[in-house]
Amino acid sequence: MSPVEVLLLLALAAFFAGLGGSYLGIGGGVFLVPFMTLVLAVDIKRAIATSLIGVIATSSGAASVYVRDHLTNLRLAMFLEVATTIGAITGALVALLVPAVFLYVAFGAVVLYAAATMVRVRETAKERSYRGGAEPALVKRLNLSSVYFDQEDQAVYRYRVDRPGAGFGVSAAAGLFSGLLGVGGGFIKVPAMNILMRVPMKAAVATSNFMIGVTAAASAFIYYSQGLVDPSLAAMVIIGVFTGTNLGTRLLVRAKAANVRFVFAIFLAVLGIAMAVRALGFSGVV
């Protein structure tokens, strides 16, 4: 492939990453890294660095709209960002040190996990509604519980945040994977916030998206300073993602997310297996 063909293909892929990312509440990195390494034959560490830039673009584009529409829990985001940024810096430093084959294996596993979390059940109004009982002390101290307006139900939901400690721990892990593998980590944070911390799904997606930008920024500069960011590739990714998120956030209002999510889950599973096969090839098995 000529360099120009590589750039155009990458811009197209980034467009779909931005579209799917903003639509499904993920950063799009789980899609961009395999595409760059498997299709465009980009070195995996450079692919991770470029993907992180794309993740920041997706997050900034989609998060801005969610913040404007008051879906994002800014306090909860701030609390968990303490964990994700520390995780992200650690992850980036580990990625610089380990051999590429390790990154392929880890990526394959993480992407398959992401595919599994995509197939999730629709949330009912009852699950969104407020539960009684005492708040955990830390939640009360940090004033983490909040309200959001649900466009679909035309209702305001007040929610209580549970298990802040567990959420903090999982966020640190999500940050670690973000810095290590160039993904946003939304597929870890969204289920954690929804199931562990009992944050309603839409607020969880918006808050996760908001945190992803800061998390990716914490590791992106480490890759940049090591000369791993290819400015031409990164530029095409940013432009592609920018176009994709603009369309994605507009689509989010009406379309049926469940169908898209299912197709995307199958697609991710295929990518995960392909990455694992590539890792086997590296170690000489295939």
Added chain:
Amino acid sequence: MIAARAGIRLVQHRIAALRRAVVGEVEDTNRLIYHVLRGGVLVSVAVLLFGFILVGAKSAALPDHSVPTRSLIPQLVEFTPAGFLSLGVLVLIATPMVRVLLSLLSFAEDRDRTYVLMTGIVLVNLLISVFLLA
């Protein structure tokens, strides 16, 4: 029937009032963050497009290495494509950092010490990432 309709109307009014309350309370910070995030991406895209125009105008090769931050300014003065493409990428990386700084100022304005501390930690982490290996 009429009672049911009146009941629904009452509920609708209640929802609208609640929504206004929710929106009113957090309006300022949210608006500001919205504009910073959106503006940052827009500026980045504009700078990158300019970089690609320079590639065409100078019929230069597409750069495949980013410019280290300390030699960025000389490159910008000479209008090199690599300089502007790198600047666009750096603007994008800086966007969430500026957002955190704004959050810090907003919590400081509210005299919310706990959150000033927490946002401060996040900002320190970001600064560590910038200076750690640079």
